[in-house]
Amino acid sequence: MTFYKYDGAGNDFVVIDARKQPFGLTHESIALLCHRRRGVGADGLLVLASASDNYDFVMRYYNSDGMPADMCGNGGRCIALFAFLQGLGHKVGNRWHLCFLADDGPHEAEIVSWNAATATGVVSLSMRDVPKNGIHETLNGHLLNTGVPHFVSQVEDLMHYDVVGEGRPLRHHPAMGAAGANVDFVEPLADDTLLVRTYERGVEGETWACGTGVTACALVTGRQHIHTLGGDFQVAYDQTDEAYTNIRLIGPVSYNFKGEWEVKPKDDR
Numbered sequence: 308m309t310f311y312k313y314d315g316a317g318n319d320f321v322v323i324d325a326r327k328q329p330f331g332l333t334h335e336s337i338a339l340l341c342h343r344r345r346g347v348g349a350d351g352l353l354v355l356a357s358a359s360d361n362y363d364f365v366m367r368y369y370n371s372d373g374m375p376a377d378m379c380g381n382g383g384r385c386i387a388l389f390a391f392l393q394g395l396g397h398k399v400g401n402r403w404h405l406c407f408l409a410d411d412g413p414h415e416a417e418i419v420s421w422n423a424a425t426a427t428g429v430v431s432l433s434m435r436d437v438p439k440n441g442i443h444e445t446l447n448g449h450l451l452n453t454g455v456p457h458f459v460s461q462v463e464d465l466m467h468y469d470v471v472g473e474g475r476p477l478r479h480h481p482a483m484g485a486a487g488a489n490v491d492f493v494e495p496l497a498d499d500t501l502l503v504r505t506y507e508r509g510v511e512g513e514t515w516a517c518g519t520g521v522t523a524c525a526l527v528t529g530r531q532h533i534h535t536l537g538g539d540f541q542v543a544y545d546q547t548d549e550a551y552t553n554i555r556l557i558g559p560v561s562y563n564f565k566g567e568w569e570v571k572p573k574d575d576r
Contacts, residue, residue: 308570310340311389312347312563315381315430317515317537319563321349322389325356326364332570334373340568341371347568350507350514351379353386355393358408363395366409370509377410378454380518380556384430387416388560411435411454419557426562434522434554439546442527445482449527453554456488457523465494465502470513474506491520493528501530516540518556526551 311322321340323330332340332352341349354367366386368379387405390396396405396418403418414433421428435454442451448460458477462468474490477483490506503524505517515537525531525542533540540558544551 308568309565310347310568311565312349313353313385313389313560314537314563315384315516315518315560316535316540316558318381318517319349320351320353320379320382320385321347322353322355322386324389324393325354325367330354330356334369336373336570337369338371338373341373347566350510351376351382353379353382353389355386355390361406362408362413363405364390364407366407366414368409370507372509372511374509375410376455376509378435378519380432380434380454380520380522381516381558381560382518383407383409383414384416384432384518384556384558384560387432388418388421388428388430388562391418391421392562409454428560429557430560431555431557432518434519434556437526437551437554439548439550446477446480450483450488451523451526453519453522453526455519456484456486457491457520458483458488459491459493459524459527461528462492462494465492465504468492468504470504470506474513475511478506478508478511489517489520491517491524493524495528495530496534499530500532500534501525501528502534504536516558518558521558522554522556526554 340346352369356365358365405416417431419429477490494502505520516535544554
C-alpha cells in the first residue's frame with residue numbers, strides 16, 4: 308500500500324489515496340501503522356476518497372489509536388495540500404482552492420503558498436461555525452466543539468507545565484461528556500499572542516500542534532496569533548451576537564516523504 312507522510316506544524320499524518328487503491332485497514336492495523344516504534348509513526352491517518360461533483364474529495368480521519376474522529380484541523384490542511392499536489396481543486400485568482408467533505412461537514416481550503424524546493428507551504432482551512440451558546444464554562448475553563456470537543460484552560464509558565472499529567476484526567480472527566488475531550492492549556496503572552504499546548508484524545512498524549520485546538524483557544528481568548536511547539540498559526544473569524552462564523556485556520560504544512568506499507572493478513576510484531 309502506497310502512503311504519504313505530511314505534517315502541519317509538527318502534527319504528523321499518514322495519508323492514503325483511496326481513489327487509487329482499496330482501503331480496508333482495521334482499527335488495529337491503523338494503530339500499528341501510526342505506532343512510533345513498530346510502524347511509520349504518526350498522530351493520525353488521513354484517507355482521501357472520491358466525492359460527488361460538488362466536492363473535490365472526501366476526507367476520513369482516524370486518530371493514532373485507530374478510532375475515527377469527525378474532524379482534524381491540521382489533518383484537513385495536510386490532506387488539502389496533498390490533494391492539490393495530486394491535481395485536484397481549482398484556481399480562484401492566483402491561489403488554488405479545494406472543497407471537501409469531512410464527517411463534521413463541508414470545508415474549503417486555500418493554498419496560500421507552496422515551495423516545491425523545500426516541500427513546505429501555508430494552507431488556510433475553513434472551520435465549522437461555533438455558536439456562542441455552545442461555549443460552556445466548567446472546571447475553571449471553557450468547553451466547546453470546533454469539529455471535535457475541546458476544553459480550554461489558562462495556566463501559568465506553560466512551557467514547564469505537565470501537560471500530559473494534568474491533561475489526562477481532564478480528558479476523561481465526566482464534565483467532558485461520554486467520549487471525553489481534547490485538553491488545551493493556554494498562556495497569554497506579552498506581545499498579544501497566545502501559547503497553546505494540547506493533550507489530544509485518541510493520541511492519548513501531547514502533540515506538537517492541534518488545529519481544532521488552536522481554533523478553540525483563539526475563540527475563547529480572542530487572541531488570533533497562536534504559538535505551538537510545532538509552529539505558528541493565525542485564526543481569522545467574524546462574529547455576531549450569536550456565533551463565530553467564517554473561521555479560518557491558517558498555518559504551515561510540510562510534505563515529508565512517500566513510502567510503501569506491506570499489509571499482512573496478521574502482524575504479530
